Amino acid sequence: MTGNIIQLDNNGNLKHFLSTEGLSQSLLQSILDHAESFAGVGERAVKKIPLLRGKTIANLFFEPSTRTRTTFELAAKRLSADILNLNISTSATSKGETLSDTLHTLEAMHCDMFVVRHANSGAAHYIATQVAPHISVINAGDGRHAHPTQAMLDMFTIRRHKKSFENLRVAIVGDILHSRVARSEIHALNTLGVLETRIIAPHTLVPKGVEDLGVQVYNDMDTGLEGIDVIMMLRLQKERMRGALLPSEQEYFQRYGLTSERLAIAKPDAIVMHPGPINRGVEISSEVADGEQSVILQQVSHGIAIRMAVMAMTMGRSNDDMENTE
Amino acid sequence: MTGNIIQLDNNGNLKHFLSTEGLSQSLLQSILDHAESFAGVGERAVKKIPLLRGKTIANLFFEPSTRTRTTFELAAKRLSADILNLNISTSATSKGETLSDTLHTLEAMHCDMFVVRHANSGAAHYIATQVAPHISVINAGDGRHAHPTQAMLDMFTIRRHKKSFENLRVAIVGDILHSRVARSEIHALNTLGVLETRIIAPHTLVPKGVEDLGVQVYNDMDTGLEGIDVIMMLRLQKERMRGALLPSEQEYFQRYGLTSERLAIAKPDAIVMHPGPINRGVEISSEVADGEQSVILQQVSHGIAIRMAVMAMTMGRSNDDMENTE
């Protein structure tokens, strides 16, 4: 995967945002810096800046997701862009139109950006290879491959709490095998230079060869949490329960649920993260989810800032341009 | 129900709008006065004022309703707010997320207001107790409990036609038992000090103990309409027909349908109201619905003004602030 080649333009600026893999540390830090400049917008009386006024952003959701779509929609609206919500599974492609024709049609309508959610790994990357040069593509989750804006809002949350990455030990806990979030987080943590990334999961939910990504694998949670600064819980897809991959919810919670007792094994100032929606009593106890070390709701707020940052950067704009726009 | 305590802030200003019950006459009159200041906006060439620019309003519809959702959406757009339409039944809660987690997630996205429609009585009130202090909640209909913006647009329509409330005799006709509209109207009429409120309905559709609200109960329409200034018809939910509560549609119309002959029993200048959508030939004849005494379409227009008023007031803004906003 040569993520850097397609994601950057000739001047090394972000053109598409498809994956955290292959992007340099300085580029990831730049995304975080831009997000920092947008983080205040949501707290103002007028939560709106005219940075992308007159741009048209299409939410292309081939797989439904109210939460992710809503955060992209809000980010676009707060940048004053016009947004089209297209539920593709129910529209033209069902009339036998090819994906490529659907994309070129939207281009001809002078869309500027496609935010893509798709059940197939690699879909956003493929779309980025198909579109006209003026279009930017943002990956809002593709199959098991990547969910880079989720990973970057997590990095933003970590940086806000821990200042720098280099001395951190981070644990990602849960269903790594099916998680595009985990994959994007591992690449981002590697690039940002954390001291150690651990994954904690049952054997059946550890992808083969994951050690090649430079992570330590733990099957036992108590051992895995020792000395940890950041705990990133994953959502357990309940569908997995039906298969042979997992025991019951109760047994899963017993072995991998984050409880106050387990949290005490990590460093005293460890933060607890979760991409949501959370399954209380399955992967995390309510006490921990609502506790002082939880930063789960901050992640949601940061998600808007990160999406504003990535939208602005791929359009070649930054918050510094604001004086000239109104 | 201590509606006044949760609906008002420490200065006695409207913070949430959940019920007409428990609000003072001066507060209800103030809502009507604010609506008066917004009523002209819909008739201007540019139907838009920047009063809530940069605010984010979420339409949380746990129960679908195109008409009510549309009027709130238009009210928000005419105040220049950004609006999110969330059909909650099909989104995160179906992934097992708790209602409370959904609300806190939307808060973290820096929403300013939740407009709530829910099948359960008390839902909007419960949500108002859960949200962060900066959020306002507006009840767009909860179970059989309340539909306060509908009641207030009815009061607005009455005030426009009859100037004051004190000498009025008002009849509410139809399925009182299942009607959140009727409940909200009775409280508003009581507080605004009408001379008499009657309900006219078959025995099976009169709630037990309704006399305690200070209304007169009539089972016969001809007697009930004598001397009436305002006739508020209710929509008959056709689902009720299947049960044992009601005879056939034809028989209902025969006994409780508003015809020209029956209308003649009321005062000559009586006005006819209906919350819509109307069932022609079931609760009202076409002749009356389209006749000179009908103010049904005015109610729709007033609904936008009332919703603009309540949105502005709960956000601490009024139309007088307009000079300072653009």
Add this chain to the structure above:
Amino acid sequence: MTGNIIQLDNNGNLKHFLSTEGLSQSLLQSILDHAESFAGVGERAVKKIPLLRGKTIANLFFEPSTRTRTTFELAAKRLSADILNLNISTSATSKGETLSDTLHTLEAMHCDMFVVRHANSGAAHYIATQVAPHISVINAGDGRHAHPTQAMLDMFTIRRHKKSFENLRVAIVGDILHSRVARSEIHALNTLGVLETRIIAPHTLVPKGVEDLGVQVYNDMDTGLEGIDVIMMLRLQKERMRGALLPSEQEYFQRYGLTSERLAIAKPDAIVMHPGPINRGVEISSEVADGEQSVILQQVSHGIAIRMAVMAMTMGRSNDDMENTE
């Protein structure tokens, strides 16, 4: 059909846009001229002009169509209007409300324009006879009757490539019988004064009496394409295959599919058009659809400009008014 009477106001200006039939050549040319003035907006950095700011446009889609709805939505947003998307089949009419009551309710909400898509021929025309004087109605496709904005974007595309209409020979190929697009195109081509309009289709897909519209009928494609300047392909509704009207897709392609070999029969500078979405390998080969003579994607872009033009004209505005609006 007395299209001119209902479509024009007393001063002969466009009030509704329901059909290309019955409108004068100068009026159709005026629509094309207005579209020319809007065509550049989609290519600007800020794709938005405040011409219809504060107007409320309702997309009334009684039949779903993502593509057409999206182009109207984009046209409205680029004119800065507020747009309501109403999927009528799932809303109030399902509660037993009459169409007329639904329309009057939207009028009372101070909508300014209804964009109507309906499965019944004549629906938009009927709606135009029902609405209040301040409302404009635009037909976005009604049954087999008309799809006038599609026809006008096709005329716009022809004029851009061929400058004038008078010396042109145009062929419309495919399922004429079920096509509202073909019907609207034939009227527009006649009025704009092309030299010859041909329809090329199997016997079973030629409407009876179509010769009365002044077109030449060909059942053989090779003969029909001789000397042609403009080829307008129609989409083949795959549903037709199931009936007795058509042989298999392969056989259809063999006899009526536009291939490079067939395209060579037309004039060397002939342009190829298609309203989309295209069925590759059914009515057109990929080579032709993506070839140099294809203007299919330009049609999409022009569709936004035409819809902006028609929206502005029926509201009594033109792009020349722009100096006075901001």
